[in-house]
Amino acid sequence: MRRGGSSVLVPAALVAGSVLALTPLVWMVSASLMRPGEASEFPPPFWPSRPTLGNYVELFTRLSLGRALANSLLIASATTLGVLLLNSMAGYAFAKLRFGGRERLFRILVAALVIPAPVAMLPLFLMLRSVGLVNTYLGAILPGTAGILGIFLIRQFARSIPDDVLDAARLEGAGELRIYWTIVLPLLRPVLATLAIITFLATWNDFVWPLVVLTDESRYTLPVALASLVAEHVPDTELMMAGSVLTVLPVLLLFLLLQKQYIQGITLGGVKE
Amino acid sequence: MFLAPGLTAILVLFLVPIAAALLLSLTDFDIYALGDTANVRFVGLRNYARLLADPLLWKAMRNTALFLFVGGPLTIGVALAAALLLQSRAARLRGLFRTIFFAPYVTTLVAVAVVFRYLYHPRFGLIDHALGRLGVPPIDWLGDPRWAMPAIILLAVWKNFGYATILLVAGLQAIPESLYEAARLEGAGWWQLFRRITIPLLSPTLLFLGVLTTIGYFQFFAEPYVMTGGGGPLNATLSVGLLMYKAGFRWWSMGYAAAVAFVLFVVVLGLTAIQFRLQSRSGA
Numbered sequence: 001m002r003r004g005g006s007s008v009l010v011p012a013a014l015v016a017g018s019v020l021a022l023t024p025l026v027w028m029v030s031a032s033l034m035r036p037g038e039a040s041e042f043p044p045p046f047w048p049s050r051p052t053l054g055n056y057v058e059l060f061t062r063l064s065l066g067r068a069l070a071n072s073l074l075i076a077s078a079t080t081l082g083v084l085l086l087n088s089m090a091g092y093a094f095a096k097l098r099f100g101g102r103e104r105l106f107r108i109l110v111a112a113l114v115i116p117a118p119v120a121m122l123p124l125f126l127m128l129r130s131v132g133l134v135n136t137y138l139g140a141i142l143p144g145t146a147g148i149l150g151i152f153l154i155r156q157f158a159r160s161i162p163d164d165v166l167d168a169a170r171l172e173g174a175g176e177l178r179i180y181w182t183i184v185l186p187l188l189r190p191v192l193a194t195l196a197i198i199t200f201l202a203t204w205n206d207f208v209w210p211l212v213v214l215t216d217e218s219r220y221t222l223p224v225a226l227a228s229l230v231a232e233h234v235p236d237t238e239l240m241m242a243g244s245v246l247t248v249l250p251v252l253l254l255f256l257l258l259q260k261q262y263i264q265g266i267t268l269g270g271v272k273e
Numbered sequence: 274m275f276l277a278p279g280l281t282a283i284l285v286l287f288l289v290p291i292a293a294a295l296l297l298s299l300t301d302f303d304i305y306a307l308g309d310t311a312n313v314r315f316v317g318l319r320n321y322a323r324l325l326a327d328p329l330l331w332k333a334m335r336n337t338a339l340f341l342f343v344g345g346p347l348t349i350g351v352a353l354a355a356a357l358l359l360q361s362r363a364a365r366l367r368g369l370f371r372t373i374f375f376a377p378y379v380t381t382l383v384a385v386a387v388v389f390r391y392l393y394h395p396r397f398g399l400i401d402h403a404l405g406r407l408g409v410p411p412i413d414w415l416g417d418p419r420w421a422m423p424a425i426i427l428l429a430v431w432k433n434f435g436y437a438t439i440l441l442v443a444g445l446q447a448i449p450e451s452l453y454e455a456a457r458l459e460g461a462g463w464w465q466l467f468r469r470i471t472i473p474l475l476s477p478t479l480l481f482l483g484v485l486t487t488i489g490y491f492q493f494f495a496e497p498y499v500m501t502g503g504g505g506p507l508n509a510t511l512s513v514g515l516l517m518y519k520a521g522f523r524w525w526s527m528g529y530a531a532a533v534a535f536v537l538f539v540v541v542l543g544l545t546a547i548q549f550r551l552q553s554r555s556g557a
Binding site: 007267 | 377522
């Protein structure tokens, strides 16, 4: 769309932008491989003189971040499964099942998307506390399953399922649950993959809620564990970078693997009806 | 039947707590009430009166507004530049660059806040080191009240511009090339094409990004929590979200914290409404 003369400038600007985007991440990995204290030499080195995995060993032995890694995996996976199930059912219902007030109810939900989530945080904490779910995995998982965005995504996609297919199954006497399980879910597979990766990344990266609801160190997720470690280990740059790599790497890899589905979901969510 | 589980979850875990937050903000719920709810008293609007007289709230509001009104446009501006570059005819390897720009967005905020905390170090940080090569004296980014917010804003721009870029690229791709060709035939220059075609036709995407950025940026929390030890120096990075967290979960003044939450809610709602109004008035 821009006119000529920029055949050198445009690629140069793109490369410069990429360098700025990647440098913090590259340095994070590089510093995580340095000897203790090496990053605090002057002038600060960018690459380790002799790369070592010692910091990672220490993370898993002395600081037991392996536990936090397992917690993060558990909480993010369970939340994702919950969201997939609840949102696919509701999204399918909004797209294909007829009932009174359907459109109005859906519009209320979409309007609720603009409510900032932290507003719900204090009462949610008190509610979960009264039923004994504070400082439990379930307490960390449940609020994440109350997703609205996923219902929206699934509904958009489920509208393309032909009614004939569903009606034919009904004529053959299939129950609604069976239709949903054996016909609808398989057809929804692409959008379910999209929703799964979006939910997993969001839950993995979430900080405020696990910080509030998990009080026992052995239940901390990686971001919470990392934030509390940094407060104690300020001068240990290399160790903290290893902790950051451990936190970021799983989601970065997942994104690179499922990039297409993820970006599709993001642009789909951004397009209004 | 299919709706019941999902809607129940939304109702119980989201909408009811929102309503409960309003009630909570009208009480003096504190650490004693946490022990025995018989200690809760209805105090009307007293929390709000106290809050509006609290200099901490105004400090947090100023910082949050700075984050939103400087960080937001900066993020979208950088993203627009990146999107135009990616869509330019001279661009090669578009997919690769798009992935690179997007990578910071998927990273964990807490982890990259930790990384930037070290990058901003006045003596060993690479940012001051690079600036030093250019002859700029070292800046104590996170220790100087004047520089702490700019430092946090830069992190936010770095982390989030890739997301806006993706949406803007999709928006640009939806603009028919024939419009540009027709305008060029009439002798329009690059700037005119940009102002008269690109921007108006992108305005739905820009509105969406504006609303999303408003909601997201107004809640910023983890950056000061991790980078400046919870809002320092001298509360220069205290955000509304952080104030709510501290009031609720450090001082256990949950009634007061709920009032903070509602102030946040009302401001976000107001700002969102203004953006929709502006959009419909511009007629796009």
